[in-house]
Structure formats: structure tokens, C-alpha cells
Amino acid sequence: MGELQRRLAEFAAARDWGPFHTPKNLAAALSVEAAELLEIFQWLTPEQSAAVMSDPDGAHRVTDEVADVLAYLLQFCTVLGIDPLAALDAKIDRNETRFPTPGTVSDPR
Amino acid sequence: MGELQRRLAEFAAARDWGPFHTPKNLAAALSVEAAELLEIFQWLTPEQSAAVMSDPDGAHRVTDEVADVLAYLLQFCTVLGIDPLAALDAKIDRNETRFPTPGTVSDPR
Amino acid sequence: MGELQRRLAEFAAARDWGPFHTPKNLAAALSVEAAELLEIFQWLTPEQSAAVMSDPDGAHRVTDEVADVLAYLLQFCTVLGIDPLAALDAKIDRNETRFPTPGTVSDPR
Amino acid sequence: MGELQRRLAEFAAARDWGPFHTPKNLAAALSVEAAELLEIFQWLTPEQSAAVMSDPDGAHRVTDEVADVLAYLLQFCTVLGIDPLAALDAKIDRNETRFPTPGTVSDPR
Numbered sequence: 001m002g003e004l005q006r007r008l009a010e011f012a013a014a015r016d017w018g019p020f021h022t023p024k025n026l027a028a029a030l031s032v033e034a035a036e037l038l039e040i041f042q043w044l045t046p047e048q049s050a051a052v053m054s055d056p057d058g059a060h061r062v063t064d065e066v067a068d069v070l071a072y073l074l075q076f077c078t079v080l081g082i083d084p085l086a087a088l089d090a091k092i093d094r095n096e097t098r099f100p101t102p103g104t105v106s107d108p109r
Numbered sequence: 110m111g112e113l114q115r116r117l118a119e120f121a122a123a124r125d126w127g128p129f130h131t132p133k134n135l136a137a138a139l140s141v142e143a144a145e146l147l148e149i150f151q152w153l154t155p156e157q158s159a160a161v162m163s164d165p166d167g168a169h170r171v172t173d174e175v176a177d178v179l180a181y182l183l184q185f186c187t188v189l190g191i192d193p194l195a196a197l198d199a200k201i202d203r204n205e206t207r208f209p210t211p212g213t214v215s216d217p218r
Numbered sequence: 219m220g221e222l223q224r225r226l227a228e229f230a231a232a233r234d235w236g237p238f239h240t241p242k243n244l245a246a247a248l249s250v251e252a253a254e255l256l257e258i259f260q261w262l263t264p265e266q267s268a269a270v271m272s273d274p275d276g277a278h279r280v281t282d283e284v285a286d287v288l289a290y291l292l293q294f295c296t297v298l299g300i301d302p303l304a305a306l307d308a309k310i311d312r313n314e315t316r317f318p319t320p321g322t323v324s325d326p327r
Numbered sequence: 328m329g330e331l332q333r334r335l336a337e338f339a340a341a342r343d344w345g346p347f348h349t350p351k352n353l354a355a356a357l358s359v360e361a362a363e364l365l366e367i368f369q370w371l372t373p374e375q376s377a378a379v380m381s382d383p384d385g386a387h388r389v390t391d392e393v394a395d396v397l398a399y400l401l402q403f404c405t406v407l408g409i410d411p412l413a414a415l416d417a418k419i420d421r422n423e424t425r426f427p428t429p430g431t432v433s434d435p436r
Contacts, residue, residue: 001110004194007201014210020370023171024150024158027143028246028369030178031253034136034143035362037185041133042355043347045264049133053189062132063191067200069139069182070193073175076146080162082172084179085113091176092116101123129261137260137355144253144358151246152238155372219328222412225419232428241389242368242376245361248396252354252361255403259351267351271407280350281409285418287357287400288411291393294364298380300390302397303331309394310334319341 001085005074012075023080030072037065110194114183121184132189139181146174219303223292230293241298248290255283328412332401339402350407357399364392 012021040061041049053059077084121130149170150158162168186193230239258279259267271277295302339348367388368376380386404411 001194004197004201007198011201011204015208022155022158023161024153024155025369027147027150027158028365031140031143031147031249032362032366032369034140034178035249035359038136038140038355039359041136042352042359044133046131046133049131049136050188052132053191062189063196064200066182066186066191066193067196069143069178070197071200073178073182074197077175079159080171082162082175084175085110087172087176088113088179088183089116091173091180092113092120095120099124134260137256140358140362141253141257141260144250147246148250151243151250219412222415222419225416229419229422233426240373240376241379242371242373245365245368245376249358249361249365252358252396256354256358259354262351264349264351267349267354268406270350271409280407281414282418284400284404284409284411285414287361287396288415289418291396291400292415295393297377298389300380300393302393303328305390305394306331306397306401307334309391309398310331310338313338317342 001074004070005078008071008075009078021075021079023076026072026076026079030069030076033065033068033072037062037069040065110183113179114187117180117184118187130184130188132185135181135185135188139178139185142174142177142181146171146178149174219292222288223296226289226293227296239293239297241294244290244294244297248287248294251283251286251290255280255287258283328401331397332405335398335402336405348402348406350403353399353403353406357396357403360392360395360399364389364396367392 012018040052040058044052052062073084076082121127149161149167153161161171182193185191230236258270258276262270270280291302294300339345367379367385371379379389400411403409
């Protein structure tokens with residue numbers, strides 16, 4: 001993932017896109033790409049949505065939008081110095097305390 | 110990242126959230142979390158947005174939303190069998206052809 | 219609707235919110251509010267989503283988010299001098315040509 | 328606005344789109360269209376965003392996306408029996424209490 005962040009940073013630098021890549025603009029672009037992914041599913045039933053990868057064109061579109069979402073998420077994190085994997089790891093730890101499973105003796109911390 | 114995908118899958122399975130995690134619902138949730146990240150920036154100037162991590166409360170909120178976006182992106186990919194890093198790597202390759210830099214002899218493929 | 223646009227403009231002016239209400243910021247806020255409306259539905263089945271107004275709390279949340287979406291849409295239109303009703307009327311005209319119904323003799327234009 | 332809601336309902340009925348127009352799907356479509364509006368502004372400076380209507384192509388794109396957002400908002404409201412103007416009127420009333428202006432004697436209710 002670090003390697004992809006490096007490739008994305010070089011790609012943007014080579015095209016002088018740095019001034020456009022404020023955190024605000026990258027957050028907007030991330031949100032727009034996430035909506036484009038959702039657009040593929042908006043009229044599908046739950047069952048159709050589960051079968052989206054069985055059609056080559058659908059699979060290509062979905063994979064392409066996943067790449068765009070990840071690209072803007074990583075560029076956002078690079079610009080602000082956030083480690084997304086560490087952020088998620090810490091969040092899962094917190095959620096395990098917030099949403100205990102039925103059989104769990106709740107953590108007294 | 111594979112380890113995070115495994116933790117997220119176990120977390121959802123332990124809470125019987127599987128039936129809710131259709132690709133359509135996860136795409137909607139991803140889009141909602143991306144909008145929550147954008148919400149932090151919506152009234153900020155570009156300059157204020159660049160300084161968001163210097164405030165501890167702002168830094169915590171941003172990092173937390175990044176974790177939520179990544180969590181739904183990874184769960185979406187797990188459910189559909191997509192490798193997000195490979196998807197992005199292939200996309201950067203394609204974009205290098207689509208957006209040549211000024212000094213590049215354009216690739217004849 | 220003009221009356222609501224006037225109330226919204228006075229409300230913002232009385233609080234000195236004008237400098238924040240650039241078209242870009244209002245478009246971001248509109249998108250964030252639309253995502254908050256979607257959030258109410260993200261884990262619901264189609265059937266549950268159709269029954270959302272039968273629960274008073276659900277009905278209140280949905281109505282409140284509809285108001286927020288409309289508020290930002292109208293403020294966006296006020297700032298840019300767009301008449302949203304005329305815009306939609308013209309769009310439906312265009313769509314009637316783009317998506318003819320089965321029994322329609324297609325318009326040769 | 329009631330006339331536009333009627334035209335939209337007839338348009339959808341003539342194309343048998345009713346089964347797709349669950350509140351959940353319409354909320355997703357509304358969110359996607361709001362993101363398409365935001366997309367026009369995502370790389371613009373605040374100043375450029377304020378001048379978007381001076382370019383005929385930009386003006387057309389913005390007006391077209393406004394129409395799409397309003398179309399899905401109205402269809403969502405029709406399906407759930409919500410009056411969007413009444414919803415917004417009530418919301419402004421509530422906000423006048425929540426966000427009093429500096430010179431206002433705060434309402435004791």
C-alpha cells in the first residue's frame with residue numbers, strides 16, 4: 001500500500017496536480033467516487049447486487065470504481081499524514097468494546 | 110490489509126451482520142461514511158482544510174472517518190472477491206497512458 | 219418556494235453565513251445531507267424502506283433530512299440565480315424525448 | 328411543484344419504473360445526483376465556483392444536475408407522502424430557535 005501511495009504521489013506531482021489536492025478537495029473527490037460506485041447498484045435488488053461480478057462488464061465497472069475510491073482515500077491520507085491501516089486497526093479495537101458479542105463478558109475498562 | 114479484512118469479517122460474523130452486508134448496502138454505507146468525512150471540511154477554506162490535523166479533536170474525527178471509509182471499502186471487496194490493491198495498481202497503469210505527462214513520448218499501444 | 223428561499227436567505231444573512239455559502243460549499247453540504255437521508259435506509263430491506271413512515275421516529279428523521287436537502291438545494295439555486303422548477307420542467311421535456319414509452323411514435327427531431 | 332410531482336409520477340408509471348422506486352433506491356439516486364453536482368465543483372477554488380454560471384457549458388451542466396436532484400427529491404417525497412415545502416418551513420422555524428441571532432431575545436419556549 002505504501003508503494004501505491006508513492007505511485008499516486010508521483011503521478012500527481014508529474015502533472016502539477018498538487019495545488020488541487022487540498023484535503024477538502026480530496027474528501028469531495030472521494031465522496032464523488034463512492035457515489036459512482038453506489039450508482040452501479042442503485043436500481044438493483046439485493047440478489048442482483050450480489051451477482052454483479054458474474055457479468056464481465058459489471059465486474060469491470062465495480063473494480064474500476066473501487067480503484068478510484070482507494071486512490072482518493074490514499075491520496076487524502078498521504079496529504080494529511082494519516083496511516084489508514086493503523087486507523088482502522090484502532091477503530092476495530094474500539095468497536096469490539098462498543099458492540100460486544102452476545103457471549104462476551106463485557107470488558108470492564 | 111488481509112489481516113484487517115479477516116478481523117472485519119470475523120467482527121461481522123460474530124454479530125450476525127452477514128445478511129445486511131449485501132454489496133448494495135455496503136456501497137451505500139461506504140458512500141455515507143465518505144460524506145461524513147467530507148462534512149468535516151464542508152465550511153472550511155482550503156487553508157483551514159490543510160491545517161485540520163493540528164487540532165487534536167479535528168485529527169481524531171478525520172482519522173476515525175478514514176477508518177470507517179476503509180472498513181466499508183474492505184468489507185465490500187471481501188464480499189465480492191475484489192483485490193483493491195491490484196485494482197488500483199492496474200488503474201494507475203491505465204491512467205499513465207490516458208494522462209501522459211508533458212515530456213512523455215506517448216505510448217503507441 | 220420563493221418565500222422559503224427568502225426566509226433561508228434572511229436566516230443566513232442574519233448570522234453572517236454569506237461568506238461560507240459559496241456554490242462549492244453548498245454543493246458539498248447538499249451532498250452530505252443527501253447521504254444523511256440515505257443513512258436512514260442503508261441497512262433496510264426494500265420492504266422495510268417502504269414502511270419507514272409508519273414509525274413516528276423514522277417519519278420525523280426522514281422529514282427532517284428532506285428539509286435539510288431542500289434547504290441546501292434552494293440556497294444553492296439562490297446563490298447562482300437558478301430557477302429549480304424551470305430546470306426540472308425543461309429536464310422532463312428532454313427526458314420524454316430520450317426515453318420514449320413503448321407506444322410512442324418516436325420523435326424524429 | 329405539485330404539477331412537477333404529477334409529471335414525474337406519470338413519467339415513471341408510463342415506463343413501469345414503479346417497482347424500482349422504493350424509498351431506499353430513490354434516496355440512493357438522490358445522493359448519487361447530489362454527488363454529480365458536487366463533482367462539477369470538486370477541483371474549483373471558491374472564486375471559480377462562484378463564477379460557474381458565466382460559462383454556458385458550466386451553466387448547463389449545473390442546471391441539469393439541479394433538475395436531477397430535485398426530480399429524485401420530489402419522487403422520494405411523493406412515494407412517502409411527505410410535503411417538502413411544509414417540512415422545510417417547520418425546519419426553519421426550529422432553526423430560528425436553535426440558532427438565535429446576536430440581537431435576539433431568546434424565545435423562552
